Amino acid sequence: MKKKLLITVCTVLSLSAQATEPSPTEEPRYDTLRQELVAQDKQLQLRLFTGSGMNYGHELPITTKLNANNDVLDIEFTRVNFNNLSYVKNLLTSPSGDSTTGVSDSTFSKFIYHNFAPTITLIPHELEQHSSTFKANSSLPLIECSLHSITASNDGTVDYSRKEGFKVGFHCPMNIEVNDTNDIVYDISWNVDSNAIYKFMLPSEQTGYRLAITSGTNYFGTTDSDTSALTVRPYLNMSIDDLVVPHIDVGNHSKMVGPNAQLAFYIDPRTYQSREINSVKESIRVVNESLHALGYNPTFTTSNNIGNADVIITKAPLPNAEEHNPSIIGKAAYDSALGKNVITINSGILVFTFDGHTGPNSPNGPYGPLVHEISHVIGLAHQTRFVDSIMGGSGNYLPGLTAPTTNSERNRAYSYVDAQVLKHVEQQLIQKPQTPDEPLNCTINSNLFGV
Secondary structure, three states: OOOEEEOOOOOOOOOOOOOOOOOOOHHHHHHHHHHHHHHOOOOEEEEOOOOOHHHOHHHOOEEEEEOOOOOEEEEEEEEEEEOOHHHHHHHHHOOOOOOOOOOOHHHHHHHHHOOOOOOEEEEEEEEOOOOOOEEEOOOOOOEEEEEEEEEEOOOOOOOOOOOOOEEEEEEEEOEEEOOOOOOEEEEEEEOOOOOOOEEEOOOHHHHOEEEEEEOOOOOOOOOOOOOOOOEEEEEEOOEHHHHOOOOOOOOOOOOOOOOOOEEEEEEOOOOOOHHHHHHHHHHHHHHHHHHHHOOOOOEEEEOOOHHHOOEEEEEEOOOOOHHHOOOOOEEEEEEOOOOEEEEEEEOOOHHHOOOOOOOOOOOOOOOHHHHHHHHHHHOEOOOOOOOOOOOOOOOOOOOOOOOOOOOOOOOOOOOHHHHHHHHHHHHHHHHOOOOOOOOOOOOOOHHHHOO
8 A cells, every 4th residue: 555645735934033134235235246156156065064974874964853743844954054155255255356355244144144045845756666766756746845944053143154054944844644665755855046146065965865754664764763653764865976075085985886896805814814704705795695686786706916906805993993992893995005995894893803603793693894894885875873774873784674686686785775875876877987096006005915
């Protein structure tokens, strides 16, 4: 049985008081400043997150709440900020650069306030039968959400010139009746027209958030979730490439290869004991088998020669590893000197040794942490704690409910949410031209890996 969706549409706008109404002399000036920005394609760069892309899913900057009658959904983005405030303020003051007169923070904040009134639309997608693929469904109505509030992140006075950002809340009118099939998700789409004073710094943020609204048995919930109540589960339909910020994430992210990659893995013999190597190989096999089960065609092999490898797997102390601190379990990053992705498991955490017997994933085996890191190389970013995922904030556990397979292969690694992101990664790599790898230079770092 399909869900029954009853949508009631209304307009709700109760914007927090942040600025006085513009005077008659200010209105033309604000309009002129807006036209200058748009004409020069120098709009404010909007971001929905203030941290590193590597921690995006773990520190999700969005909250959701259904009211008691389930007829209004409140969505609030909690860490909104403009990346290039100083630059734009100077540009508006003197586009030619020949003036030292600055626009005051007060005037600039008023200008933004009177030109920044975003809205969002929830676009429904329905699960295809016997699959993990969601496709847009034009027979279901769009849900138009109106701006409800703009408030300071620190609950003080809104000042758009501050780097800590601000919160933007929306009202989404809806009346939902769901049954246990739970087969509809909603993409959150920010409506940005050609005359807006802002554009997204990371285009993926404009449409990359998804909401699953579930009740009872569903495809999304983690095993420790209360599934009896109607629950809103925000998650990310974004890849590693979508979330990387060049000046923040330098050296901290893997190079995305996609679910159809041909990869040779080098397992560092200086850091892994022989009994562990078999478990490392099993982790690689879990990913390879799971991708094949979902209809992809990767080729994973191991190599004893670092020069022939695409991915290096090693162990080493990582930051915050002292006294077996589990805050950092592993890391996947692209080494530009080697021209390879390098996966490092934290050697300071003994419980995560790969001996085939101990580990956090019993009875699923100790493979979760390495499967998680290999999945970063494939292209999966961290996922939110609200959904079941190998990439989730609860940390490196194989999912309880895995996505359905397309053949006789076994999928142990990927949930319904992971499968959606894998499909997005595949399409992204098809559409994006690949740049050649940097020249391989193994001499510089070869001693690190025992060759």
